[in-house]
Every structure is written in structure tokens, then in C-alpha cells.
Amino acid sequence: MQKIKEAQEKKTPAQLRKETMSLSIKEGSMASVAGGLLRLLGNCPNCNAEDEITKTPDSRKTNDPLYGLSVRCGGCGRVWEDWIKLILSERTEGKELIPVQVIRPIPTHVYLAFPYDNIPYRKAIISVLNSALMAKFGLEVAFCCEGGLIKYSPRHGYEIRNFDEDKIGLWFEEGIEEASVPVFDFYEKIMRQLFEEPMQFKDLKLRRGEILRMGKEATETDASIYLFCAITKTAGKKFAEKVLLTKQKNDRNPFTASHISGLTQEDIKRFFIPRPPYHSD
Numbered sequence: 001m002q003k004i005k006e007a008q009e010k011k012t013p014a015q016l017r018k019e020t021m022s023l024s025i026k027e028g029s030m031a032s033v034a035g036g037l038l039r040l041l042g043n044c045p046n047c048n049a050e051d052e053i054t055k056t057p058d059s060r061k062t063n064d065p066l067y068g069l070s071v072r073c074g075g076c077g078r079v080w081e082d083w084i085k086l087i088l089s090e091r092t093e094g095k096e097l098i099p100v101q102v103i104r105p106i107p108t109h110v111y112l113a114f115p116y117d118n119i120p121y122r123k124a125i126i127s128v129l130n131s132a133l134m135a136k137f138g139l140e141v142a143f144c145c146e147g148g149l150i151k152y153s154p155r156h157g158y159e160i161r162n163f164d165e166d167k168i169g170l171w172f173e174e175g176i177e178e179a180s181v182p183v184f185d186f187y188e189k190i191m192r193q194l195f196e197e198p199m200q201f202k203d204l205k206l207r208r209g210e211i212l213r214m215g216k217e218a219t220e221t222d223a224s225i226y227l228f229c230a231i232t233k234t235a236g237k238k239f240a241e242k243v244l245l246t247k248q249k250n251d252r253n254p255f256t257a258s259h260i261s262g263l264t265q266e267d268i269k270r271f272f273i274p275r276p277p278y279h280s281d
């Protein structure tokens with residue numbers, strides 16, 4: 001992770017923007033992006049207010065995080081014209097601002113736009129969120145070339161995929177399959193809770209996107225706590241318990257565990273490409 005961070009720091013704003021643009025364009029027309037507000041998690045360099053920097057009203061005409069780059073602190077009102085430059089200049093001071101936005105450009109695409117290449121415990125997040133979809137919609141693991149889930153039904157069967165690379169999200173390959181839209185609605189709700197909203201459980205106070213701010217000392221158990229808090233907030237404690245059981249069942253099944261958390265190219269080769277036949281002579 002440190003390596004990735006160092007590589008990122010060396011990039012100029014123009015390079016970073018170009019890369020991010022190509023990433024977004026790949027996901028479809030950005031003119032119609034729907035979703036939450038881009039927010040920079042961390043302290044305002046001017047007034048130290050926490051998590052108050054969001055897009056300015058001017059740059060909210062579209063929810064696309066890369067059109068209209070100006071951001072404003074809700075605490076002191078200071079405006080910066082380019083949030084990518086702001087992040088990079090804060091980094092030179094050793095301070096971190098984490099850009100966060102859940103995006104739903106079409107009904108059957110939902111994903112976390114940023115950060116996109118250094119999410120701690122990404123696999124654990126995907127695995128728990130997929131277990132939530134299995135518990136709620138009776139989905140099963142899809143034995144396709146990537147992490148994904150499938151609904152077997154003579155009338156409304158569909159297959160949905162997890163984004164590969166370093167993203168967290170869900171997509172349906174062939175346009176919009178109406179029957180799968182509620183799955184995306186639910187996924188979006190949990191994602192918004194997990195990445196965009198603060199949470200409180202008795203004495204446990206979780207800031208917005210706490211799971212993205214975990215330091216080196218954090219463990220997978222910490223990640224699980226944040227995940228199950230978000231699921232409980234979204235759909236109740238009973239449902240969260242059902243998700244936990246689903247997750248445990250998946251983890252015990254070595255054939256499904258790697259699938260529901262997303263396969264890498266290496267995994268695919270290892271699991272599915274047949275070895276040369278054995279010659280006994």
C-alpha cells in the first residue's frame with residue numbers, strides 16, 4: 001500500500017485527472033451520473049473542520065466528480081478551484097484528504113468512485129456485501145470468469161458482477177435488467193451507509209467512511225465491525241445476523257469463497273484452466 005501511495009504522490013494533477021477520466025469514461029456516459037456528493041474526508045487545511053469539504057453548488061450541476069472540480073468547506077466557507085490539486089498539496093504536508101463518492105450512473109451500475117486503488121480490506125468488503133445480497137435476494141455464487149452473483153429463475157434470471165481491478169461496486173453486463181434493479185438499490189443503500197454516513201452504536205462512534213480511514217494498526221476484525229454496523233443501520237440487526245451466517249457458510253466453502261470476493265486472473269488460471277493430461281506411460 002505504501003508503494004502505491006508513493007507512486008500516486010509522484011503523479012502530477014494532470015496525470016491523475018487523465019487516469020481518473022479514462023476510468024470513469026469506461027463505465028458509461030458521465031452526462032447522466034447520479035449519486036451522492038463528492039466529499040473529501042479529513043480536516044480542512046484552513047479551519048480544521050472535519051469532513052466538511054464538498055463540491056460547491058456551482059460544480060454540482062452534474063454529480064460527475066470530474067466535471068466541476070471546485071470544492072468548499074462547510075465550516076469556514078473557503079473555496080478551492082480544483083480538489084485534485086488540493087489533495088496533492090495536502091499530501092506534500094503529510095496530510096490526507098480522502099475523496100469519497102458513491103455513483104449510480106445507470107440503474108444497473110453502482111460503485112465507489114474514489115479512492116480506487118488503495119482500499120484497505122477491499123476483498124473483505126466485497127465478500128460481506130455479496131453475502132448481504134445472497135441473504136436478501138436468494139442469489140447464488142456465479143461460476144463465471146469474475147466475482148459475481150446469479151439469480152436462477154425461469155422468468156427473471158440474471159447475473160451480476162463485482163467490478164474487478166481495484167474498484168468496489170456492482171454491474172450488470174447487458175444494459176438494464178429490470179428484475180435486478182432492486183438488488184442494485186439495496187447495494188447502493190449499504191454502500192452509502194458504509195462510505196458516506198457517520199454511524200453511532202451506543203459508545204461506538206464511526207466517522208463517515210471510517211472503513212477507508214483505517215490505519216496500519218487496524219485488522220480485518222475492525223473492517224468487519226464497520227461492515228456489520230452499516231448493514232445493521234441499513235436493514236436491521238436480525239438481517240445483519242443472517243448476513244453473518246451467510247458469510248460464514250461461504251467462507252467454509254473453499255469453492256465459493258474466492259468467487260464471492262472477486263477472482264484475480266491468477267485465481268482463474270489456478271482454479272479453472274485444466275492442467276495437461278497425465279500420461280501414465
Ligand SMILES: [Zn+2]
Binds near residue numbers: 045046052073077
Ligand atoms: Zn474550513
